[in-house]
Amino acid sequence: QLQLVESGGxxxxxxxxxxxxxxxxxxxxxxxxxxxxxxxxGKEREGVSCISSTDGGTYYADSVKGRFTISxxxxxxxxxxxxxxxxxxxxxxxxxxxxxxxxxxxSESEYEYWGQGTQVTVSS
Numbered sequence: 001q002l003q004l005v006e007s008g009g010x011x012x013x014x015x016x017x018x019x020x021x022x023x024x025x026x027x028x029x030x031x032x033x034x035x036x037x038x039x040x041x042g043k044e045r046e047g048v049s050c051i052s053s054t055d056g057g058t059y060y061a062d063s064v065k066g067r068f069t070i071s072x073x074x075x076x077x078x079x080x081x082x083x084x085x086x087x088x089x090x091x092x093x094x095x096x097x098x099x100x101x102x103x104x105x106x107s108e109s110e111y112e113y114w115g116q117g118t119q120v121t122v123s124s
Contacts, residue, residue, distance in 0.1 A: 002026040002113055004096050009118030012086055018120060020081040022096030024113070029053075033101035034072055034079040035111055038092035038120075045095070047106030049081060059105050064090075086122045093117040 008020040022034065033053050039045040049070040050059045058070050069082040079096060099111030 004098060004113050004115035006094065006096050006115040006118040009094060009120045011121045011123065013124050014087055014122055016086050016122070017082070017084045018086065020083065020094055020096070020118060020120075022079040022081075022115060023077060024098065027113075028074075028077055029072065029079060029098060030074050031100075032098035032113075033105065033110075034070070035097045035099070035101065035105060036070060036081045037095045037097060037108070038090075039095070039117075040089075040092040043092075045108065047108075048094070050101065050105035051079065052101070061106075083120070086120075088122045090120060091122050092120060094120050 003025050005023050012018055031053050035050040036048040037045050038048050048061050048064055051070045051072050067085045072079040095117045096115045097111035098113045101110040
């Protein structure tokens with residue numbers, strides 16, 4: 001079964017950091033754009049960041065610019081989301097997704113494969 005597996009979530013205090021990892025099962029990430037999405041309680045899922053498969057271009061939601069960094073290591077077949085200076089409003093379940101994104105990185109329909117999500121809680 002082709003799927004993605006996220007890891008690295010947890011409980012962190014405001015101002016702290018976490019690094020999320022995303023690994024595929026059954027395929028390689030080389031030719032896929034990787035997106036990170038999140039869903040907070042009572043809210044719709046939203047795009048957080050994306051990294052392209054071609055030129056490594058990166059994209060961020062305004063709410064996380066300057067605090068989050070997306071990256072990929074094709075040799076390790078893993079993508080990452082480094083989250084710094086975390087805020088309580090970053091609390092959500094975070095999902096990674098892989099797809100042949102071509103137009104709108106924030107559109108969920110652009111992604112073929114999804115993970116089950118990892119919980120990130122920012123609280124003192």
